[in-house]
Amino acid sequence: MVIKVEDFFSFLHKCLDKTFHNFDQVVLPAPSRNPLLKNYYFTPMTQTGTYNLDSYRTVDPLKVFFFQPREKMLPAGFPAIKRLIVGAKGCDLRALHVLDQAMINKDFVDPGYSHWRHSTTIIATDCSEIAPTCHCTLTGGKPFAEAGFDLNLSRLGEQYRVTVGSDKGQELLDLMAKNFSMQPAKEGIKSAIEKKRSEIIRLLHEQNRAFERGDDYTRLQSSGKENWNRESLTCVGCGACTHICPTCYCLILNDETKAQQFVKVRSMDSCQLHGYARVAGGGSPRPKMFQRFRNRYLCKFLFMHSNFGELGCTGCGRCTETCTAGIDFRQVVRNISETVAVVS
Amino acid sequence: MHNPYEVIPATIYDVIQESPLIRTLRVKPERPIPFKTGQFIELTIPGIGEGPFTPSSSHYISEEMDITIMKTGFVTEYVHKAQPGDQVGLRGPYGTRYPLEKFAGKDLLILGGGCGLAPLRSLFLTLLHDVEKYNSITFFAGAKTPQDCIYKDAVTEWRKYKNVRFLRSVDVVPAGETWNEDVGLVTTLLKKLDIDPAHNPAVVCGPPIMMKFGTMDLLKYGYKDENIYLSMEKKMYCGFGQCRHCVMGGYYACKDGPVFTYAQIKNEEDIWE
Incomplete structure (x- = not known):
């Protein structure tokens, strides 16, 4: 189905009205207030704000809505907020698929994650631009969502082509169609969207040509200590890369109370921090920076893959964007891979 | 939920x-x-x-x-x-348990040091519940000094069992302390081993350095990789494989362990750290 961009935004504005839909909050990417920065941040929608659904991924990963940086798990009591997130990108939805397996599985259900996951509706949008660090195509991704959304929007001029990804999405589309003028997508629109998508993929290939490294990630494990030492020389171990990573989910539990009661607060942790795996008495399996640095790469490309059958890197490039030392994740993977010959 | x-x-x-x-x-x-x-x-x-x-x-x-x-x-x-x-x-x-069924009818060796005796006491007391099921239990316990020895009061009681051999050694005996049992690292007790290492299980728990050298020594004496049971202690924050602090290569110490056989983890990196 096709809807005018203007009508779609009117629909979102209507969604802010509880009598129209039971959403409590609509969240979507807004451009940075600093005109020098071409960045987008997930922001709660207001009647007067300006938003951009179509550029590239936001600075903040989608995971923060589900795996919050800090949340009380015990006693459990999560706010009953129904949220509509608009403008999620393909890379973040792939990441969410990894997190879903980690946080909701047969052995374990995280009450917070599961609460937010069930109370949130996701509308994805195609990327019509790429950020300098975007490299989803290097990790098997695409600059548009293939799964994991309730609805997906592909922009063509002043209209959106809407595709449905779930029953929840279908209901939302029905509501949209009841209130606004929508037409079935003609073949011409479909092929124009395909063409646009291919063009973005071409841009990604062009941007990342120098970082291509094949997909034999076992080379990361066999590469020697001296290579990891060299790559991690400028790393200060701040942990920003892991906190902003859409698939990192390491957590710590803290007892945040002064009273004689049991309170467990779950916070994000980072394997890059020195004290991460240190045990009482001082022992640590990774006391050196290069070991922790290496661990992150192995986790993304090997450990997560063996646990979930998917790479832990979706190529969003946020770690590179945020790194205070200017370390380019893609460059490291490429450099390390080159130190080991491919066994054919 | x-x-x-x-x-x-x-x-x-x-x-x-x-x-x-x-x-x-x-x-x-x-x-x-x-x-x-x-x-x-x-x-x-x-x-x-x-x-x-x-x-x-x-x-x-x-x-x-x-x-x-x-x-x-x-x-x-x-x-x-x-x-x-x-x-x-x-x-x-x-986490995982000690596989008692694999110890039945065997000559079990328990090798422990320091606070590593804690899980071993649990194992030992559980074995004593039906002690006749096991051919023999050899318990080698180490401590730094005589005053660091734990479960002092129970030792006499434990030594009363016919098929239990309980030996202790301390690393050093400081001046002023008395000790009439063995002196030396706990692994030196292995010299006194009178069971067949090749076909019997051994359980090891203790500080990382003791676990490492204890395991190496057991292998030297002829114990098999798959018969050495280790209690790996890592930073197990959550206990159910979510927080990822205790990852040992492809394993979580909390979910896949803490009881591992040496055969399971010998190729993982930094297991003794």
Whole structure:
């Protein structure tokens, strides 16, 4: 189905009205207030704000809505907020698929994650631009969502082509169609969207040509200590890369109370921090920076893959964007891979 | 829905000071916590924090639990201030158990040092429950000095069993202390081994350095990789494989362990750290 961009935004504005839909909050990417920065941040929608659904991924990963940086798990009591997130990108939805397996599985259900996951509706949008660090195509991704959304929007001029990804999405589309003028997508629109998508993929290939490294990630494990030492020389171990990573989910539990009661607060942790795996008495399996640095790469490309059958890197490039030392994740993977010959 | 972070309140009903740095908390949880020997629990000091500890009591008792803890960090500092009547919290049990069925009819060796005796006491007491099932139990226990030896009061009792051989050694005997058992690292006791290493199981627990050299020595004596059971202690924060602090290569110490055979983990990196 096709809807005018203007009508779609009117629909979102209507969604802010509880009598129209039971959403409590609509969240979507807004451009940075600093005109020098071409960045987008997930922001709660207001009647007067300006938003951009179509550029590239936001600075903040989608995971923060589900795996919050800090949340009380015990006693459990999560706010009953129904949220509509608009403008999620393909890379973040792939990441969410990894997190879903980690946080909701047969052995374990995280009450917070599961609460937010069930109370949130996701509308994805195609990327019509790429950020300098975007490299989803290097990790098997695409600059548009293939799964994991309730609805997906592909922009063509002043209209959106809407595709449905779930029953929840279908209901939302029905509501949209009841209130606004929508037409079935003609073949011409479909092929124009395909063409646009291919063009973005071409841009990604062009941007990342120098970082291509094949997909034999076992080379990361066999590469020697001296290579990891060299790559991690400028790393200060701040942990920003892991906190902003859409698939990192390491957590710590803290007892945040002064009273004689049991309170467990779950916070994000980072394997890059020195004290991460240190045990009482001082022992640590990774006391050196290069070991922790290496661990992150192995986790993304090997450990997560063996646990979930998917790479832990979706190529969003946020770690590179945020790194205070200017370390380019893609460059490291490429450099390390080159130190080991491919066994054919 | 079950909250995996739920804590079961427990009351300390007794505290046994085993050595200057090690004490055993005897706790009574609000509801029984059935566990299998080798598994661990997370003990919370309210408002302070929690840590993974292995019960040191028999798994045939679930209404009460002994937990032997060494003063070595932030949380254990508070554990050592706790008094009878105080409330603590327990989560668990988590992880893998000692495979008792594989010890049946065998000559089992238990090799432990320091506070590593905690899970081994649980194993030992559980074995004593039906001690006739096992051909023999050899328990080699090490400590730094005579005053660091734990479970002192129970030793005489344990030595009364016909098929139990319980030997102790201390690293050094400081001036002024008396000791009429072995002196030297616990692994030196292996010289006194009178069982067939090639076809019998061994269980090892202790400080990382002792586990490492203990395992190496067992291999030298002819124990097989798959017959050496290790209790790996890592930073097991959550207990259910979510927090990822205890990752050892492809394994989680909390979920796939803490009881591993040496054969399982010998190729993983940095297992002894």
